[in-house]
Amino acid sequence: MGLLDKVKVQAQTVTQTAKEAAQKGQERIEDLQQKRAVDSLLKDLGTVTYQVRAGRMDTVKGDSESNRLIDAIKAHEAEHGDIS
Numbered sequence: 523m524g525l526l527d528k529v530k531v532q533a534q535t536v537t538q539t540a541k542e543a544a545q546k547g548q549e550r551i552e553d554l555q556q557k558r559a560v561d562s563l564l565k566d567l568g569t570v571t572y573q574v575r576a577g578r579m580d581t582v583k584g585d586s587e588s589n590r591l592i593d594a595i596k597a598h599e600a601e602h603g604d605i606s
Contacts, residue, residue, distance in 0.1 A: 560598050560605050567591040 567588060574584035599605060 556598070556602050560595065560602075563591055563595050563598065564605075567595070 570579065570584055570587045570591065573579035574581055574588075579587075595605070
């Protein structure tokens with residue numbers, strides 16, 4: 523194997539390693555985005571619950587909003603797995 527062949531093999535190895543690192547980075551970004559999305563839904567659900575319990579929101583409106591948020595959380599779980 524000549525020097526040029528060794529350089530080509532090394533370049534291919536470096537390129538593959540860089541692609542794998544980029545893929546892992548992208549997966550991590552997507553995981554964080556999904557976590558933020560469900561965290562926002564859970565926060566909103568907590569806010570609605572508090573407002574109803576504190577008498578700041580009508581129970582009917584609170585129930586409707588809670589059901590909407592719970593459905594969104596269930597849909598998220600169906601797509602991404604249980605939240606923890």
